[in-house]
Structures are given as C-alpha cells and as structure tokens.
Amino acid sequence: MIEAVGLTKRYGAKTAVHNLSFQVRPGAVTGFLGPNGSGKSTTMRMMLGLDRPTSGHVTIGGHAFRSLPNAPRQVGALLDAKAVHGGRSARNHLLSLAQLAGIPVARVDEVLGVVGLQDVAKKRSKGFSLGMGQRLGIAAALLGDPQVLLFDEPVNGLDPEGILWVRNLMKRLASEGRTVFVSSHLMSEMALTADHLIVIGRGQLLSDMSVTDFISANSADFARVRVPADRPEYREKLTASLTEAGGQVMPEMDGALRVTGLPLPRISDLAHGADVRLWELSPHQASLEEAYMRMTQGAVDYRSTADAKEGLQPPPPGYGHPGHEQQGYVPRPPPEVPQQGWYAPPPPGQNPYAAAPAPAPEPTAERTGRTTDEDPR
Numbered sequence: 001m002i003e004a005v006g007l008t009k010r011y012g013a014k015t016a017v018h019n020l021s022f023q024v025r026p027g028a029v030t031g032f033l034g035p036n037g038s039g040k041s042t043t044m045r046m047m048l049g050l051d052r053p054t055s056g057h058v059t060i061g062g063h064a065f066r067s068l069p070n071a072p073r074q075v076g077a078l079l080d081a082k083a084v085h086g087g088r089s090a091r092n093h094l095l096s097l098a099q100l101a102g103i104p105v106a107r108v109d110e111v112l113g114v115v116g117l118q119d120v121a122k123k124r125s126k127g128f129s130l131g132m133g134q135r136l137g138i139a140a141a142l143l144g145d146p147q148v149l150l151f152d153e154p155v156n157g158l159d160p161e162g163i164l165w166v167r168n169l170m171k172r173l174a175s176e177g178r179t180v181f182v183s184s185h186l187m188s189e190m191a192l193t194a195d196h197l198i199v200i201g202r203g204q205l206l207s208d209m210s211v212t213d214f215i216s217a218n219s220a221d222f223a224r225v226r227v228p229a230d231r232p233e234y235r236e237k238l239t240a241s242l243t244e245a246g247g248q249v250m251p252e253m254d255g256a257l258r259v260t261g262l263p264l265p266r267i268s269d270l271a272h273g274a275d276v277r278l279w280e281l282s283p284h285q286a287s288l289e290e291a292y293m294r295m296t297q298g299a300v301d302y303r304s305t306a307d308a309k310e311g312l313q314p315p316p317p318g319y320g321h322p323g324h325e326q327q328g329y330v331p332r333p334p335p336e337v338p339q340q341g342w343y344a345p346p347p348p349g350q351n352p353y354a355a356a357p358a359p360a361p362e363p364t365a366e367r368t369g370r371t372t373d374e375d376p377r
C-alpha cells in the first residue's frame with residue numbers, strides 16, 4: 001500500500017502539491033488524474049524519493065522509499081520513458097538495472113518478451129519510437145517483479161494494440177494483488193482500466209473514490225426518450241407532462257428528449273397517462289470524461305482560447321485542403337519547375353561535373369525586403 005499524509009511540495013513561491021493525504025490499496029488499479037500542472041508527477045517523484053516533501057510524508061508498505069530494503073524488487077516505476085541512455089541497447093539498459101538490483105539475467109529476457117521488444121533488444125534505444133520507449137520503460141518497471149507499480153502516462157505514444165496491452169497488463173497486475181498506481185489524461189482509457197480514482201487539482205485532493213461513485217457523484221444520470229418521428233405532437237404532449245411532474249426536458253439533436261429528475265418507471269407512466277407511444281426509453285450515465293471535466297473545471301491552469309487568426313490574411317487559393325477552398329475557386333495548376341539554372345538535371349550523356357550554368361542571383365535584402373538574419377518563413 002502507498003500512503004500519503006499531508007504531503008506538500010513547494011518550489012520557491014510555487015506550491016506544486018498541497019497537503020495531500022490518500023491511500024493507494026493493493027489489488028486494484030488506482031487512476032491518478034488531474035489537469036496539466038496539477039502536481040501528479042511531483043507526487044509520484046516524492047513517492048519514489050526523487051523529490052523531498054516540504055512537509056508531510058509518503059510511504060510504501062510503511063517505509064519511505066529511500067529506506068526500503070532492495071527497493072527495485074518492491075517498487076517498479078515508469079516516470080519518464082526518455083530517461084534512458086540512448087547509446088545503450090534495450091537489453092543492455094535492462095541488464096544494467098538488473099545488475100544493480102541483483103536480478104538474474106534471465107529475467108531481462110523475460111521482460112523483453114512481456115513488452116514485445118525481443119526483436120529489437122540489441123538495438124540502441126535512441127532509435128526507438130515513443131511507443132517503443134514506453135514499452136522499454138514498462139519492462140524496467142516489471143524487472144524486479146515488484147508488488148507496487150507506478151506508471152506516469154504509460155500509454156503515451158502507444159498504438160491501439162499497445163494501449164489494449166497496457167490496459168490488460170495493469171488489470172492483470174492488480175488481479176495478482178499488486179498495488180497499481182497510474183496517471184493518465186486519457187479518460188476513456190481510465191474508465192476501462194481503473195477501479196479507483198484519485199483526482200487532484202492545483203496540488204490539492206479533489207476526489208478519492210471508485211470510478212463508479214466518481215461518475216455518479218459528478219454527473220447527473222438521465223433518461224433518453226424518443227417518440228415516433230412522424231408524431232411531433234407527442235413530443236409536445238410528453239414534454240408538458242414530464243415538466244409538470246418536475247422533470248427537466250432537453251431536446252437532443254436527433255429528435256430524442258433528454259430527461260433528468262424523473263425515474264424511468266415514472267416517465268413510462270407519465271407517457272402512458274398522456275397517451276403517448278414511446279420508441280425509446282433508456283437509462284444513461286455521463287462518461288468519465290464528462291464527470292472529470294465537471295469536477296476539474298475550476299482547477300484548470302492552462303486553458304486554450306479560440307484561434308481568431310487576428311491580422312492574418314486568408315491563405316491563397318490552392319493551399320489547405322479542398323473543403324476549405326473559397327466558393328467558385330478553380331484550383332491553379334502546380335507551379336512550373338524551372339528547366340534551366342540549378343534545378344535542371346544534366347541532359348543524358350552529358351558530364352555532370354561540367355561547368356553548371358550560371359546560378360540565378362541570390363535574392364537580396366533590397367528585393368525581398370528582408371535582412372539575412374530574419375526568419376525567412
């Protein structure tokens with residue numbers, strides 16, 4: 001089990017983590033969520049003894065990480081997949097970690113197989129894609145067969161097959177009774193992987209509960225009701241009847257009605273009482289993403305604004321994809337490639353090293369209106 005008590009971290013005037021207290025239990029996947037800059041990585045670094053708390057403490061199995069005997073056999077972590085010596089092969093990277101922790105060589109080949117990197121095990125990791133790097137980081141975390149695993153954004157850069165693999169891996173590790181703590185921004189993925197959620201915002205605890213409870217607590221369940229498409233008067237009758245009974249009714253884009261505040265049997269009875277036939281009456285729950293957005297909307301530091309493209313001319317016709325062309329515009333043929341000067345390949349049979357035709361003069365600042373140290377873009 002991981003336990004944080006009053007955990008606080010300040011960097012100068014910046015409080016990255018403030019008075020965080022929570023427990024991460026074994027036998028479950030616990031998702032660690034929060035907007036950008038909310039303190040997730042800082043918290044994980046403190047768990048692993050890589051950052052010292054300003055106050056409070058965090059323990060793993062009752063010990064501070066630094067005082068855990070043979071920590072790599074007890075705790076595995078993927079924090080930054082790029083934190084690897086690029087000149088080393090994947091296998092050598094894992095071998096060096098194994099040697100430091102007294103882990104047998106055979107285990108290195110086992111974990112290479114588990115993460116699917118056996119075919120590139122001898123390749124230098126600097127040539128690895130983001131997804132391969134993630135797999136190598138996960139292999140390193142699994143190396144000591146630890147009971148506690150921490151993963152910071154493990155599916156970052158993975159293809160769909162890789163994402164599915166990580167999801168199943170996390171669940172399997174938890175089902176073996178291990179403590180699995182994983183941060184992610186992918187809500188759809190967390191909804192499928194995590195059992196429990198710890199949500200922070202601006203360094204403070206916002207929520208600590210099961211995924212199901214989190215969704216129920218942060219979103220309103222609703223019913224979707226649909227009447228026959230050719231009977232618009234049914235919609236009006238039903239809307240009036242549901243509203244009168246205390247429900248809130250919102251029309252949806254596809255003609256259905258979204259009803260909150262009334263249980264399904266009551267909606268059915270009211271429809272019956274109003275002599276309205278229904279084609280659909282179904283229960284719905286908001287997604288984890290909707291619930292998360294609702295909970296964290298007040299704790300987001302980095303919010304994007306609309307791109308008004310102030311002062312920018314629209315692109316000349318012919319640029320951008322066809323859907324963005326102006327009406328009535330006829331695309332121009334591509335510009336001709338000059339057949340003389342430096343561009344022209346030598347005619348067949350001619351000595352390619354013979355004196356080239358005089359190059360076109362360099363554009364001058366006078367002609368282009370630019371000085372040479374300006375960015376030509």
Ligand SMILES: Nc1ncnc2c1ncn2[C@@H]1O[C@H](COP(=O)(O)OP(=O)(O)OP(=O)(O)O)[C@@H](O)[C@H]1O
Pocket residue numbers: 011014015016034035036037038039040041042043
């Ligand atoms: N070494 C440091 N020095 C100064 N400030 C830091 C340092 N590390 C983190 N911070 C600040 O602490 C805050 C929390 O950062 P942290 O990386 O823990 O957030 P995060 O939740 O992991 O973000 P993200 O989701 O973007 O990875 C940020 O404002 C960050 O700028």
